[in-house]
Amino acid sequence: MENLLNIFVKSIFVDNMVFAFFLGMCSYLAVSKTVKTSIGLGIAVVFVLFITVPVNFLIEKYLLRKGALIWLGKGFGDVDLSFLTFMVFIAVIAAMVQLVEMVIEKFSPSLYNSLGIFLPLIAVNCAILGASLFMQEREYENVIEATVFGVGSGIGWMLAIVGIAAIREKLRYSNVPDPLKGLGITFILTGLMAIAFMGFMGIKL
Amino acid sequence: MSNQEREPLFSANNLKLFTGPIGINNPITVQVLGICSALAITVKLKPALVMAISVTIVVAVSNVVIAALRQYIPDRIRIIVQLVVIATMVILVDQFLKAFMFDVSKQLSVFVGLIITNCILMGRLEAFAMANKPWPSFIDGLGNGAGYGLILIIVAFLREFFGSGTIYGYPVMQKLGVYAAGYENNGMVILPPMALIFVGLIIWLQRSRNRSLIENK
Numbered sequence: 001m002e003n004l005l006n007i008f009v010k011s012i013f014v015d016n017m018v019f020a021f022f023l024g025m026c027s028y029l030a031v032s033k034t035v036k037t038s039i040g041l042g043i044a045v046v047f048v049l050f051i052t053v054p055v056n057f058l059i060e061k062y063l064l065r066k067g068a069l070i071w072l073g074k075g076f077g078d079v080d081l082s083f084l085t086f087m088v089f090i091a092v093i094a095a096m097v098q099l100v101e102m103v104i105e106k107f108s109p110s111l112y113n114s115l116g117i118f119l120p121l122i123a124v125n126c127a128i129l130g131a132s133l134f135m136q137e138r139e140y141e142n143v144i145e146a147t148v149f150g151v152g153s154g155i156g157w158m159l160a161i162v163g164i165a166a167i168r169e170k171l172r173y174s175n176v177p178d179p180l181k182g183l184g185i186t187f188i189l190t191g192l193m194a195i196a197f198m199g200f201m202g203i204k205l
Numbered sequence: 206m207s208n209q210e211r212e213p214l215f216s217a218n219n220l221k222l223f224t225g226p227i228g229i230n231n232p233i234t235v236q237v238l239g240i241c242s243a244l245a246i247t248v249k250l251k252p253a254l255v256m257a258i259s260v261t262i263v264v265a266v267s268n269v270v271i272a273a274l275r276q277y278i279p280d281r282i283r284i285i286v287q288l289v290v291i292a293t294m295v296i297l298v299d300q301f302l303k304a305f306m307f308d309v310s311k312q313l314s315v316f317v318g319l320i321i322t323n324c325i326l327m328g329r330l331e332a333f334a335m336a337n338k339p340w341p342s343f344i345d346g347l348g349n350g351a352g353y354g355l356i357l358i359i360v361a362f363l364r365e366f367f368g369s370g371t372i373y374g375y376p377v378m379q380k381l382g383v384y385a386a387g388y389e390n391n392g393m394v395i396l397p398p399m400a401l402i403f404v405g406l407i408i409w410l411q412r413s414r415n416r417s418l419i420e421n422k
Contacts, residue, residue, distance in 0.1 A: 019397065021397075022244040023319070126322040129318065133318045178412075179411075183408055
């Protein structure tokens with residue numbers, strides 16, 4: 001339990017997707033103009049990560065890793081499919097995003113209407129693929145750890161985008177030098193926020 | 206097609222496709238594409254250079270493939286087709302790096318895989334390769350790769366120079382003897398936040414020199 005809590009806190013604050021690894025920056029910069037839309041996108045990201053990371057974990061463990069196919073029989077013991085990782089992960093993500101979109105549309109039209117436009121965008125959000133690849137690199141032990149990591153990363157990303165959106169809303173009233181307006185000041189603000197987040201470095205429960 | 210004069214390979218138009226993304230239409234500072242992987246690997250020049258070359262190759266080749274196939278790709282599934290082409294190229298690059306430059310491949314860690322979701326690729330395939338012939342698409346890919354690489358190399362140069370006092374691993378500061386005079390490396394520059402601030406400053410510089418790029422809000 002303590003271990004899970006540790007992974008959770010670490011993936012939100014210490015290894016924050018945006019501030020420590022710059023993942024998902026494209027949509028982070030493009031969609032962070034108002035708080036409302038960024039909350040919508042944030043929830044969608046958490047949701048998709050919650051599904052794709054454990055699914056990719058299971059695929060990695062039972063299909064791709066060297067020796068993972070041993071359950072098929074002795075002859076498959078040394079088959080190594082890990083070079084297919086990227087292709088399989090991105091296919092799973094694209095398929096899952098499509099699936100999630102259809103399920104939400106069927107069962108919760110109101111949620112679909114608020115998330116609708118963001119879901120397709122997520123398939124090419126680096127934070128989603130990044131989380132799966134980090135999950136592979138850090139070798140989590142079981143599927144629960146992987147899920148906790150996925151959700152934590154999503155919440156961390158959401159925290160970042162909602163924070164910057166709130167700052168950008170207030171920024172409209174301030175006098176930014178012309179060439180810095182828009183993109184430039186957003187970069188610098190993100191940098192400053194990242195410095196603040198570095199205060200969490202080394203936290204361990 | 207018969208009465209249309211064939212465009213020479215290096216016409217002014219094609220040249221513009223190459224120089225545009227390096228300067229006024231830069232993928233990072235103007236189109237806001239591909240920032241995801243751009244910043245994390247700019248601590249040292251060498252991984253940044255390798256990354257820039259990898260992205261250029263992937264972007265140019267997948268641009269050509271998609272441009273060649275553009276008539277045959279059904280509109281509804283084009284994103285999947287594009288992702289498959291990109292993923293194939295990235296797997297090739299990744300296997301090549303693992304085989305011949307293992308240490309750099311370790312430093313880049315997940316960021317080679319993340320070329321797949323690099324927005325430059327999807328952006329250029331959607332915006333350019335789906336509507337143009339293979340050769341202009343190839344040039345467009347090279348240009349965007351170079352524009353991306355340029356920013357990467359500027360940021361990596363600054364971070365390595367101020368952060369570690371070296372240029373491409375060569376200890377410049379030590380040779381100049383400034384440490385003896387009390388100079389210290391700025392450890393802050395190596396940390397992630399400074400990459401963002403450097404890119405912000407580059408954008409500031411570019412937009413103050415080229416005022417047409419300023420966002421009016």
